[in-house]
Amino acid sequence: MTVSTTTMTAWMQHRYGPASGIRRHERTTPEPRRGEVLLRIEATALNAGDVRIMLGDPLVVRPAFGLRGPRQPVRGMDVAGTVVALGDGVTDATVGDAVVAELPGGGGLAPFATAPVARCVPRPEAVPPQIAATLPIAGGTAWQALDLAGVTEGNRVLILGASGGVGTFAVQLAAIRGAEVHATSGEQHHPLLSGLGAARVLDRNTPVDELPHGEYDAVIQIAGGQSLRALQRLTRPGGTVVLVGGDGGRVLGPIPRMLRAALLSIGSRHRIRPLAAVAKPDILANLLDLVAQGRLHPVIADEYAFEAAGEAMARIETGHAAGKLVVHAEDSPTAS
Ligand SMILES: NC(=O)c1ccc[n+]([C@@H]2O[C@H](COP(=O)([O-])OP(=O)(O)OC[C@H]3O[C@@H](n4cnc5c(N)ncnc54)[C@H](OP(=O)(O)O)[C@@H]3O)[C@@H](O)[C@H]2O)c1
Incomplete structure (x- = not known):
């Protein structure tokens, strides 16, 4: 040394x-x-x-x-x-x-x-x-969530609980991919999310049944305890819900919800995929490039x-x- x-x-x-x-x-x-x-x-x-x-x-x-x-x-x-x-x-x-x-x-x-x-x-x-x-965890998690949902140009994406570290990257990265981004957050964060590229911002307390149904190619759930079936109803046939965060029990955390998600996805055209993000240096390098180019803030x-x-x-x-x-x-x- x-x-x-x-x-x-x-x-x-x-x-x-x-x-x-x-x-x-x-x-x-x-x-x-x-x-x-x-x-x-x-x-x-x-x-x-x-x-x-x-x-x-x-x-x-x-x-x-x-x-x-x-x-x-x-x-x-x-x-x-x-x-x-x-x-x-x-x-x-x-x-x-x-x-x-x-x-x-x-x-x-x-x-x-x-x-x-x-x-x-x-x-x-x-x-x-x-x-x-x-960038590493928050940006990397947002990137991996969009990958897991297969988000691409022309998709409509809903980001639930978008105002935190992962959420503010997810909104920007989905917009960079050419998706139309809708996002939920507390009202005080709406101008922030619009400025990051969200085409529509909705209040975080909007009951999930009052959100647009069957319209999303991807729903990225970062916060909130919405029911899995309600989340499935938000997607188009062939669409994907990605579970990133949200509440879990003191002992097992998100594991029971992940198991339910796997069961509900069997034979369904509305998949639910839990994300377990890992360190990916190649993604981190891409994120650093986007920031250096002034495309990601x-x-x-x-x-x-x-x-x-x-x-x-x-x-x-x-x-x-x-x-x-x-x-x-x-x-x-x-x-x-
Ligand atoms: N699956 C994975 O691999 C993975 C990887 C990284 C992170 N995560 C999880 O992802 C979640 C976000 O992580 P983070 O680092 O981005 O957290 P964070 O920065 O601490 O997130 C804080 C933000 O979340 C918002 N929020 C909290 N509860 C909300 C709710 N019920 N509805 C809407 N917005 C809500 C807060 O808004 P207000 O101020 O308005 O409350 C705040 O802006 C955490 O649960 C974390 O454990 C998972």
């Missing part, structure tokens, strides 16, 4: 629980293992997924993440940073590279974090770190200095951010 720092101050949790339990602690600066790089973090964007891991919710995820508390105690999965050290066997990165990455399980609310080199994508100079960091609800990362976690925990929340690194010149 070429980094002189051996300890660092990171935002950490020792037990599952709310954001109020996340504090700054000294810890050893991680060392990159085989196939990994060490990143000096410039910006970290938060996701609903960070909240799920923070809370250990649903309980079914705990065997994978840690029984009493998360094995990775630092939240923050989406980062932009600079490569400062290479682990063994890393040949396709160089110290000094500016990259964007989705860190498995977290580590981003710290000055340094390790990342598998296979997940690191070069950051174009035209895309600042705080913009680039918004990540929506940032708020930016926080590193010292205020605990407030940022509390805000993402409320589930009411319109767009993305970004935390700047400690010494970031652009920190607000």
Whole structure:
């Protein structure tokens, strides 16, 4: 390692629980293992997924993440940073590279974090770190949802619960594909969604039975607990409902709903497909290109200095951010 720092101050949790339990602690600066790089973090964007891991919710995820508390105690999965050290066997990165990455399980609310080199994508100079960091999970999930529904030019697409991180990307990416986009959200977010390319915005409280029936090639459900049969009725024959988010039980989370979706789709011309998005560096590279070309505009609800990362976690925990929340690194010149 070429980094002189051996300890660092990171935002950490020792037990599952709310954001109020996340504090700054000294810890050893991680060392990159085989196939990994060490990143000096410039910006970290938060996701609903960070909240799920923070809370250990649903309980079914705990065997994978840690029984009493998360094995990775630092939240923050989406980062932009600079490569400062290479682990063994890393040949396709160089110290000094500016990259964007989705860190498995977290580590981003710290000055340094390790990342598998296979997940690191070069950051174009035209895309600042705080913009680039918004892309991996939220942009990647929106992209994969549209792929799963097969959204293409001329389709009509309904995005349910469109004002958050995933939703604001889904609206823009569907419009970029040439689809006619309809979106639901709270009334205060309607101008935002129209500005992002939604042809029609509807109130989030509109009962699903009062939404246009049989008109959509794709329905992307990001928020709300609409019944699966009602969602199916919104699609044209051959159309697809993609389940991205929404409520689930404390123990099994979305699993029972996913099983019901599979059953309702058997022999039906109105498919329901649950999405389990994964890190896809090729999609991240496409998203960075779109931003560099000025065709995709990540929506940032708020930016926080590193010292205020605990407030940022509390805000993402409320589930009411319109767009993305970004935390700047400690010494970031652009920190607000
Ligand atoms: N399936 C997957 O692979 C995958 C991947 C990533 C994320 N997700 C899930 O996708 C969902 C969105 O993630 P995110 O990171 O975009 O979250 P987020 O940024 O925290 O979303 C917050 C936004 O959601 C809106 N919202 C909350 N409840 C709503 C409701 N009932 N109806 C309409 N809008 C509502 C809020 O609007 P208001 O302020 O008006 O309430 C706010 O603008 C989460 O459930 C997350 O777990 C799934």
